[in-house]
Amino acid sequence: MSRLEVLKTYKIFIGGKFPRTESGRYYKAVNSKGVPVANICLSSRKDVRNAVQIARKAQGPWQERSAFNRGQILYRIAEILEGRSSQFVEELMLQDYSKINATKEVEAAIDRIVYYAGWCDKFNQVSSSVNPVSSSHFNFSTNEPVGLVGLLLPESSSLLTLVSYLMPIIAGGNSCVLIASERFPLTAITFAEVLNTSDVPGGVVNILTGAVAELWSPLSTHMDVNALSVDLKSPYLKDIQLAAVENLKRVMCMHSADEQGLVNITDFQELKTTWHPIENIGGASNSY
Amino acid sequence: MSTENKNWEYADAVEGTGHIKLKEKYGLYINGEWVAPRSKTYFSSTNPHDEAHLAEVAQANKQDVDAAVIAAERAYHDVWSKITPAERGKYIFRIARLMQEQAKELAVIESLDSGKPIREARDIDIPLACNHLFYYAGWADKLDYAFPNQKKEPLGVAGQIIPWNFPLLMAAWKIAPALATGNTVVLKPAETTSLTALKLAEIIDEAGLPPGVVNIVTGFGDTGAAIVAHPKVSKVAFTGSTAVGKLIQKTIAGTDKKATLELGGKSANIIFDDAPLDQAVEGIINGIFFNQGHVCCAGSRLFVQENIADKVIRKLKHRMQSLQIGNPLDKNTDIGAINSSEQLKTINKYIDIGRKEGSECFQVDCALPNKGYYCKPTLFINVAQSSVLAQEEIFGPVLTIQTFRTIDEVIQKANNSPYGLAAGVWTDKGSKIFNLTSKLKAGVVWANTYNKFDPASPFGGYKESGFGREGGLHGLGAYLK
Numbered sequence: 001m002s003r004l005e006v007l008k009t010y011k012i013f014i015g016g017k018f019p020r021t022e023s024g025r026y027y028k029a030v031n032s033k034g035v036p037v038a039n040i041c042l043s044s045r046k047d048v049r050n051a052v053q054i055a056r057k058a059q060g061p062w063q064e065r066s067a068f069n070r071g072q073i074l075y076r077i078a079e080i081l082e083g084r085s086s087q088f089v090e091e092l093m094l095q096d097y098s099k100i101n102a103t104k105e106v107e108a109a110i111d112r113i114v115y116y117a118g119w120c121d122k123f124n125q126v127s128s129s130v131n132p133v134s135s136s137h138f139n140f141s142t143n144e145p146v147g148l149v150g151l152l153l154p155e156s157s158s159l160l161t162l163v164s165y166l167m168p169i170i171a172g173g174n175s176c177v178l179i180a181s182e183r184f185p186l187t188a189i190t191f192a193e194v195l196n197t198s199d200v201p202g203g204v205v206n207i208l209t210g211a212v213a214e215l216w217s218p219l220s221t222h223m224d225v226n227a228l229s230v231d232l233k234s235p236y237l238k239d240i241q242l243a244a245v246e247n248l249k250r251v252m253c254m255h256s257a258d259e260q261g262l263v264n265i266t267d268f269q270e271l272k273t274t275w276h277p278i279e280n281i282g283g284a285s286n287s288y
Numbered sequence: 289m290s291t292e293n294k295n296w297e298y299a300d301a302v303e304g305t306g307h308i309k310l311k312e313k314y315g316l317y318i319n320g321e322w323v324a325p326r327s328k329t330y331f332s333s334t335n336p337h338d339e340a341h342l343a344e345v346a347q348a349n350k351q352d353v354d355a356a357v358i359a360a361e362r363a364y365h366d367v368w369s370k371i372t373p374a375e376r377g378k379y380i381f382r383i384a385r386l387m388q389e390q391a392k393e394l395a396v397i398e399s400l401d402s403g404k405p406i407r408e409a410r411d412i413d414i415p416l417a418c419n420h421l422f423y424y425a426g427w428a429d430k431l432d433y434a435f436p437n438q439k440k441e442p443l444g445v446a447g448q449i450i451p452w453n454f455p456l457l458m459a460a461w462k463i464a465p466a467l468a469t470g471n472t473v474v475l476k477p478a479e480t481t482s483l484t485a486l487k488l489a490e491i492i493d494e495a496g497l498p499p500g501v502v503n504i505v506t507g508f509g510d511t512g513a514a515i516v517a518h519p520k521v522s523k524v525a526f527t528g529s530t531a532v533g534k535l536i537q538k539t540i541a542g543t544d545k546k547a548t549l550e551l552g553g554k555s556a557n558i559i560f561d562d563a564p565l566d567q568a569v570e571g572i573i574n575g576i577f578f579n580q581g582h583v584c585c586a587g588s589r590l591f592v593q594e595n596i597a598d599k600v601i602r603k604l605k606h607r608m609q610s611l612q613i614g615n616p617l618d619k620n621t622d623i624g625a626i627n628s629s630e631q632l633k634t635i636n637k638y639i640d641i642g643r644k645e646g647s648e649c650f651q652v653d654c655a656l657p658n659k660g661y662y663c664k665p666t667l668f669i670n671v672a673q674s675s676v677l678a679q680e681e682i683f684g685p686v687l688t689i690q691t692f693r694t695i696d697e698v699i700q701k702a703n704n705s706p707y708g709l710a711a712g713v714w715t716d717k718g719s720k721i722f723n724l725t726s727k728l729k730a731g732v733v734w735a736n737t738y739n740k741f742d743p744a745s746p747f748g749g750y751k752e753s754g755f756g757r758e759g760g761l762h763g764l765g766a767y768l769k
Contacts, residue, residue: 131760133742134419141746141762144726226751238542245537247706248530248549248752263438271757273746274725276735 013192016202058203074117147226157181320499363500377428403625423743548756553709557587635684708750
């Protein structure tokens, strides 16, 4: 007698837990031949609000961790993904990838995570400055995370796109509420399992699945979201930009997933300039 | 020595105006020429000190803006994008030098047109404006060092709209990085303070900058709106109110236009009980009364540790009593005229609200000039966190005072604002300074000082105070792809 396969239930990821959508709704993800591959949570605006609330609380402690520690955690994500790479290859193949392309995709994603892991404790050294002001002050500018970033992944999203856009956000100390691709949601949820076993504190990354048409609005109008990362080709781009005006969210249009670089991190950083007087009394000179 | 100085009389020391050259009527500076506005309309620029007429200024309409943008676009393609970065830099150096040579005249005109004390125009506005151009001139041929491993292409035509609080300085903040990075410019000064921007156009002309590289169009809000909406403008740089900043964001949504917005603020100035109090009191005074409080980063919310509140407030009132309020051209003047009757109304509206809300109000006991737009330096004591006075930007010489007991409490209160432009911290303890400066959500933090500016120092806000930075290396980024 053949063994009955145990099917996986795909749930959403909020605050380090895997709840079902509070709405109780689902949709069927299908492959290119229209064959259903899984039931996926159809998240609601309430799920977005829950996720934002939790991401807000998680952001401060994440920012306050040492940059070195964030680097270690990101590297840990790469380690765990490497160990589970065959699962991701299979899942990508369910979504019509060839085995070769799926393998390449997973390997590239792992390497991309390692790349941003290395940036965590370096980007601020490269992008900050000590400013030679004319008055007797010590003056320097450093980056600080913009805060909570809403990430709307493009519909073509695969594993590589997800990590390419997510990693620079969290490397810089931001928390994130991520709306997965409606067409390719499987790897996003399985990736949440990787995050959850990689010492990423609960709430730093929250992953929702569902209809982008329904979810872009609660995310881009939420007053506790500081910035949005949106696909340049998103049909909702203009609406999102308009919605973002209310609290002046920074809306960043995505660079290609093929690119990696410092700018992907600094796009989600503020710059803070600090001044302090230099006491100049007594008349001692700095000459030898 | 007695500290009662109420009866000290200052002899008048009014700066002369005989040496300044103002035209009776200014056209628009488009494509290197002074042209009459197609609107055929002019408006009067007046002195807020005595409401005297200073000059007629052209009111640019949509067609005028179109002509200026087209000139800027042509100059970008034909000239400015073709000359070497080093030559570009030399033009900016030359403009900076010519400004330095005419600094005195610029300072007097600035004071006349805006109402700011001549002491501030002469010692702060004008030198900083010159230095800003001088600073960015040197960047023009060094952009590779600023952003290694990144693309560095100019954006094209930058539409720049500036406010009335630091007229020439804001013009320099806008023009200098735009030119250094190879963009061309259409600049609109505020309607109440156009004159120094028009003098700058004369200097730019004298410097021989290729026609169309900088165009200066004067007018009101609709002129600015026409610049923002113009399809050939690829970059919008705006300094002004958060409300207008949001309108601009809405206008450019769905387009490829880039924007930097320097908007309002409600900045916290925090005094701990271990602070050097006399210096802190000077810092509070400078923080809120500098330029009549017409400063986006003004330290308009004072937080004093509870156990020293009485002492600080007593010292503050005493210090305020010795402020000299009056003719901006008098070299003794600390507080000049409010920029316009409209702004004076706004400030008085907030003062009325404060009185009605019942917080204790203190105003300097002094006579104000009979004419012109003047406002007494004002304190509101024991203001509630929820008060309109503690939440909304007043943009005038009005300070709210709140007290706090613990560091955590003051961080929460200071950050409890939609704005995030600047903050001040006063304490003698270094580790406490860094605790606060790293937790305050603000783009500029002054520790044991306030309201300091420098061309090398990036300036700009968090949250609803806008985005993008001006000044320093980071100020270049806003003008590059």
